[in-house]
Amino acid sequence: MNRLKAILSRIDRKGYGAYKDLQGSYDFGQFTLFVDKVQRDPFAPPSLVRVRTKENRFAPELFRNPVRRTAFEDFLNRAVEQAVRRTVRGNRGSGKSGRVEIQRTSQVVLPRSSIVVESGYVEARMAVGLPARGRTVDARAARAMLLDELPEVVQTALTPAGVDEGAAREHVETVEDASHLRNRLPELGLVAFVADGAILPRESGASDRPLGKGAVPFESPEEFRVAVELPNRGEISGMGIPEGVTLIAGGGFHGKSTLLSALAWSVYDHVPGDGRELVVTREDAVKIRAEDGRSVAGVDISSFIRDLPGGQSTADFSTPNASGSTSQAANIAEALEIGTSLLLVDEDTSATNFMIRDERMRELVQLEPISPFIDAVRPLHRDLGVSTIVVVGGVGDYLDVADRVILLENYRPCDATRRAREVRERYPSRTSHEEGEVRPPMNRRVRAASIDLSRGRKEVARGKGLATVELGRERVDLTYLEQLAEPGQTEAIGRIIGEFAAGGRSRAVAEVVDSAVRSIEKNGLDSLGNFRGHPGELSLPRPQEIAGAINRIRSLQATTG
Incomplete structure (x- = not known):
C-alpha cells in the first residue's frame, strides 16, 4: 500500500500515460490488488484490476459442488455490484474517471469470469476508470478510489464479515433446487415444470424483473399437477408439461405469451425473488x-x-x-x-x-x-x-x-x-392434415476461411452489447436469438467464433460448438482468447446460441454432407 501511495504521489498531475507505472500487484493485508491493464487515456475503456483475498473463510458448503460454486459466485458478483453502488462515489473528472464496475448481472444465474471462488481465496475482476483532470493524473481522487473505496468494497462483499450468510445460503440452495428439478425432467417424462405460486409476468417489455402489484400467482390445473422432492426445499407441486405436442390457447392479454416467455427463459436458473425460481425447462429448449x-x-x-x-x-x-x-x-x-x-x-x-x-x-x-x-x-x-x-x-x-x-x-x-x-x-376441420416424415437435417461443414476478422491492421472478434457480434467489418445481428441473457454471453460467442476463424479449418457446426464447450468445461471461461488483462467480462453461452450466431454470419459459406 505504501508503494502504491508513493507511485500516486510521484505521478500526480503528470500526463495520463504516467498511470502505466501502476501496473503490478500491491499487498493490502487482507487482500492483494492486481493492476493488470491501464487505460491509455481517460476516454478509453477502463483499466482492469483484480482483488484477491488472502484466504477464503466462507463456509465450504456454499461452493462444495459445481452448481453451488456457480450460484455462490453469482451471489458474490451481485454483492460487489451493490457494494460499488453504495461505496464508490462514481464519475469524477474527465472521461470514465472514477468509475468502478464489475460484470452486470441479469435475473438469471450463469457461470461468469468476473468472480472466482477457490478453496484458498476469492477473486473479483473489475474495471476502474482511473481519475483525470483533463488528460493529467488526479492522484488525490485515485487514492480515494484505490485506498479507501476499493478496500471497503472487498470488506463488505467478499468476506464473511460483510456478507449476509443466510442470503448466500438461500441463493445457493434455490439454484441447486432448480438445477435438480431440471435434471429430473427427462425421467419424469416432462419437458417443463411451473411451480405453484410462481410469478410469471414481468414489470415491462424493457424489464425482466417480476411484476409486483396485480401479478397473479400461478396455480396448476389439477390434471397437470406433479409433486417433486427437492434437496433443500423438500416437496413442491406445480404444472408438469409432458413430452409431445402441447397447445397453449387463450384470448389476447390472458397470459399465453407470458407463459411461453417464462418457459423460454427457464433454460436458466433464476435468482431468489425473481418469481420463476422453480420454473424449469429442458436445458436445450x-x-x-x-x-x-x-x-x-x-x-x-x-x-x-x-x-x-x-x-x-x-x-x-x-x-x-x-x-x-x-x-x-x-x-x-x-x-x-x-x-x-x-x-x-x-x-x-x-x-x-x-x-x-x-x-x-x-x-x-x-x-x-x-x-x-x-x-x-x-x-x-x-x-x-x-x-x-x-x-x-x-x-x-x-x-x-x-x-x-x-x-x-x-x-x-x-x-x-x-x-x-x-x-x-x-366443428370438424375442413383441411386434411397430411403428416409427413421429418428427417434429421444433413450435417453441414462451415468454412473458417469465409469469416474475415480483419479490420484495418487488426483482427476483431468481440461482442458489442447483447445483440451484436463484430467480426472484422461485419456486424452479426443476434436480435432474434431471444434466449441470450447477458452481454457477457455475446462476448464469449464472439471469441469462440474468432478462435474458429483463426484456425482456418472447415468443420461441422456441431463440431465447432462441441469443441468450444468441452474446452470451457475443462479450462474455464478464462481460456477464451488472448486477454490483455483479465477476462472478467464473460458469461457462459448455451451451445444453441453459439450455433445461432455462427449461422447468422452473412459471409458464412457452408455445404451439407
Missing part, C-alpha cells in the same frame, strides 16, 4: 420464430420446404435474404442440427404460411413447396423425439394435432384437452 431478412448458409430445410421452382434443391439451401417461412424452417433445422428436445413456438411471431394452409388456399395454390408446420409437429416427436409447445390464439386447426391443450383465462391455466376434443367433433 429453443424458441423458434420467423426472421425475415436473415442470411441462411447451406441448411437442409427439405423436411419443411420441398424443391423450389426450377428444380432448386432445399437440402442445401442458401440465401442472403430469407422470407419469413424459409427463415423459420431454417431456424428449426439449425436447432435440430445442434440438438434440442423441445421447440417453443408462438403464433404471433411466426410466418402464417409456414404455420398453416387452409382448404381454400390448398385448392387455389396447387404448386406450394412449403409443408406447413402443423403437418410436421407430430412427426417431429414421433420420428426425432422432439416435443413442441405452441401458443395459438386464432388457428383452431392445431387442436387436431395437440396431445393436450392448456387454456389460459385471466392468467389462470386450466386443462382444456377434453373441451378441445368436443370442439373438434362439433
Whole structure:
C-alpha cells in the first residue's frame, strides 16, 4: 500500500500515460490488488484490476459442488455490484474517471469470469476508470478510489464479515433446487415444470424483473399437477408439461405469451425473488420464430420446404435474404442440427404460411413447396423425439394435432384437452392434415476461411452489447436469438467464433460448438482468447446460441454432407 501511495504521489498531475507505472500487484493485508491493464487515456475503456483475498473463510458448503460454486459466485458478483453502488462515489473528472464496475448481472444465474471462488481465496475482476483532470493524473481522487473505496468494497462483499450468510445460503440452495428439478425432467417424462405460486409476468417489455402489484400467482390445473422432492426445499407441486405436442390457447392479454416467455427463459436458473425460481425447462429448449431478412448458409430445410421452382434443391439451401417461412424452417433445422428436445413456438411471431394452409388456399395454390408446420409437429416427436409447445390464439386447426391443450383465462391455466376434443367433433376441420416424415437435417461443414476478422491492421472478434457480434467489418445481428441473457454471453460467442476463424479449418457446426464447450468445461471461461488483462467480462453461452450466431454470419459459406 505504501508503494502504491508513493507511485500516486510521484505521478500526480503528470500526463495520463504516467498511470502505466501502476501496473503490478500491491499487498493490502487482507487482500492483494492486481493492476493488470491501464487505460491509455481517460476516454478509453477502463483499466482492469483484480482483488484477491488472502484466504477464503466462507463456509465450504456454499461452493462444495459445481452448481453451488456457480450460484455462490453469482451471489458474490451481485454483492460487489451493490457494494460499488453504495461505496464508490462514481464519475469524477474527465472521461470514465472514477468509475468502478464489475460484470452486470441479469435475473438469471450463469457461470461468469468476473468472480472466482477457490478453496484458498476469492477473486473479483473489475474495471476502474482511473481519475483525470483533463488528460493529467488526479492522484488525490485515485487514492480515494484505490485506498479507501476499493478496500471497503472487498470488506463488505467478499468476506464473511460483510456478507449476509443466510442470503448466500438461500441463493445457493434455490439454484441447486432448480438445477435438480431440471435434471429430473427427462425421467419424469416432462419437458417443463411451473411451480405453484410462481410469478410469471414481468414489470415491462424493457424489464425482466417480476411484476409486483396485480401479478397473479400461478396455480396448476389439477390434471397437470406433479409433486417433486427437492434437496433443500423438500416437496413442491406445480404444472408438469409432458413430452409431445402441447397447445397453449387463450384470448389476447390472458397470459399465453407470458407463459411461453417464462418457459423460454427457464433454460436458466433464476435468482431468489425473481418469481420463476422453480420454473424449469429442458436445458436445450429453443424458441423458434420467423426472421425475415436473415442470411441462411447451406441448411437442409427439405423436411419443411420441398424443391423450389426450377428444380432448386432445399437440402442445401442458401440465401442472403430469407422470407419469413424459409427463415423459420431454417431456424428449426439449425436447432435440430445442434440438438434440442423441445421447440417453443408462438403464433404471433411466426410466418402464417409456414404455420398453416387452409382448404381454400390448398385448392387455389396447387404448386406450394412449403409443408406447413402443423403437418410436421407430430412427426417431429414421433420420428426425432422432439416435443413442441405452441401458443395459438386464432388457428383452431392445431387442436387436431395437440396431445393436450392448456387454456389460459385471466392468467389462470386450466386443462382444456377434453373441451378441445368436443370442439373438434362439433366443428370438424375442413383441411386434411397430411403428416409427413421429418428427417434429421444433413450435417453441414462451415468454412473458417469465409469469416474475415480483419479490420484495418487488426483482427476483431468481440461482442458489442447483447445483440451484436463484430467480426472484422461485419456486424452479426443476434436480435432474434431471444434466449441470450447477458452481454457477457455475446462476448464469449464472439471469441469462440474468432478462435474458429483463426484456425482456418472447415468443420461441422456441431463440431465447432462441441469443441468450444468441452474446452470451457475443462479450462474455464478464462481460456477464451488472448486477454490483455483479465477476462472478467464473460458469461457462459448455451451451445444453441453459439450455433445461432455462427449461422447468422452473412459471409458464412457452408455445404451439407
